[in-house]
Amino acid sequence: MHRHVELPIFVEIGKNVLNKVQVLIENLKVEKIVMLCGKTSYKLAGKEIELIVHPSEVYSLSNPRSEVSKLVAKLSYGDVDCILAVGGGRIIDSGKLLASELNVPLITVPTTASHDGIASPVASFRNEEVFSIFTKPPSAVVADINVISLCPIRLIRAGFGDLISNITAVKDWKLAKDVEQIDYSEIAASIAYMPAEMLLEKTPEIEELVRGLIMSGVAMSIAGSSRPASGAEHKFSHAIDMLGIGNALHGEQVGIGTIIMEYFHEIAYEGDWFKVKESLSRFGCVVKLKDIGISKEDAIKALIKAKSIRPSRYTILDELNPDKNDFEKAIDVTGI
Ligand SMILES: [Zn+2]
Numbered sequence: 001m002h003r004h005v006e007l008p009i010f011v012e013i014g015k016n017v018l019n020k021v022q023v024l025i026e027n028l029k030v031e032k033i034v035m036l037c038g039k040t041s042y043k044l045a046g047k048e049i050e051l052i053v054h055p056s057e058v059y060s061l062s063n064p065r066s067e068v069s070k071l072v073a074k075l076s077y078g079d080v081d082c083i084l085a086v087g088g089g090r091i092i093d094s095g096k097l098l099a100s101e102l103n104v105p106l107i108t109v110p111t112t113a114s115h116d117g118i119a120s121p122v123a124s125f126r127n128e129e130v131f132s133i134f135t136k137p138p139s140a141v142v143a144d145i146n147v148i149s150l151c152p153i154r155l156i157r158a159g160f161g162d163l164i165s166n167i168t169a170v171k172d173w174k175l176a177k178d179v180e181q182i183d184y185s186e187i188a189a190s191i192a193y194m195p196a197e198m199l200l201e202k203t204p205e206i207e208e209l210v211r212g213l214i215m216s217g218v219a220m221s222i223a224g225s226s227r228p229a230s231g232a233e234h235k236f237s238h239a240i241d242m243l244g245i246g247n248a249l250h251g252e253q254v255g256i257g258t259i260i261m262e263y264f265h266e267i268a269y270e271g272d273w274f275k276v277k278e279s280l281s282r283f284g285c286v287v288k289l290k291d292i293g294i295s296k297e298d299a300i301k302a303l304i305k306a307k308s309i310r311p312s313r314y315t316i317l318d319e320l321n322p323d324k325n326d327f328e329k330a331i332d333v334t335g336i
Helices: 020-028 039-053 064-075 089-102 153-164 166-180 186-201 206-223 232-243 250-268 273-282 296-306 316-320 324-334
Strands: 010-014 033-037 057-060 082-087 106-110 122-126 130-134 140-144
Touching: 010 020, 010 206, 020 039, 020 082, 020 106, 020 140, 033 039, 033 089, 039 057, 039 082, 064 089, 082 089, 089 106, 089 122, 140 206, 153 166, 153 186, 153 206, 153 250, 153 273, 166 186, 166 232, 166 250, 166 316, 186 206, 186 273, 232 250, 232 296, 232 316, 250 273, 250 316, 250 324, 296 324
Parallel strands: 010 140, 033 057, 033 082, 082 106, 106 140
Antiparallel strands: 122 130
16 A cells, blocks of 8 residues: 655754754755745744845735735746745644645744644634645744744643643544544554653653654654544534634643543543643643633533534544533543
8 A cells, every 4th residue: 555645854943943944945946935924923033034045025924814815826827936934823824725735845934832733734724613724744844942932831832732632632543443444554643642642751841842743743744634633632622613612722722622532531441631631730731621711511512512523533522422411520520
């Protein structure tokens, strides 16, 4: 069996590595570079990169989703060789979409570490609804820890939540393999699981967290799906988005979701929800529903809704089929 897998060919993680972008541009032999950047990320890194690589065009996007479609139309006949996306999740996701549409390589320079989209082949957009598009992964990632360290700590903590969610995502994937004999990659599962498991044992440095988030993205490329990093805890998060409740970031929602789903895994087979919760707390992540503006009643609604999201993706919620009372008990026992 053969399947074509695209992976980032160059990943640089470290302090003061922005200048590596130049080496990359030389290696990729690209000339006409279009740079996407947010306002803050321009100040943090974009300006410096602009001086190094002299992109032919620079776009500062304030509303990436709608602006990307216009850019695709505008740049389609412009002989663009490469997209360089400098910024947070929305800028990077816009870069993925644009580079995929134009069929050119993408270089990402993340300025935050709030989720695993840094190197993943998935772009998510949040309009009235949240939807994800499978794209090509970035060809190269340059993650400067000095730059990322300057982003609000809340974003870094959200990144921790998104990474720890691989614990239940991988368990759900294994479960699905056993029950439905779906495609499963041990390599992808291990690459996603190991950095998440590390979070249970120690408080990571930002660099380790960023490395883990990048590995998550690579695992998704190898798997050819988001399965290694998205299980029932992500269904819970999607349900929250669909219901439009609370005020949390993606990584905060899936972090709390991981505690709940680990609780169900512990009941069914094995798990340790307490350890997950403790690790999140130790890193300063939110572990209480009220801290993200969600009442117990709404959380139960979201959990019930989560059961019907993407039914083809078998998870612990299908295995145990918990009802309203079970969800209430899960919330009470875990003290979230
Ligand atoms: Zn996620």
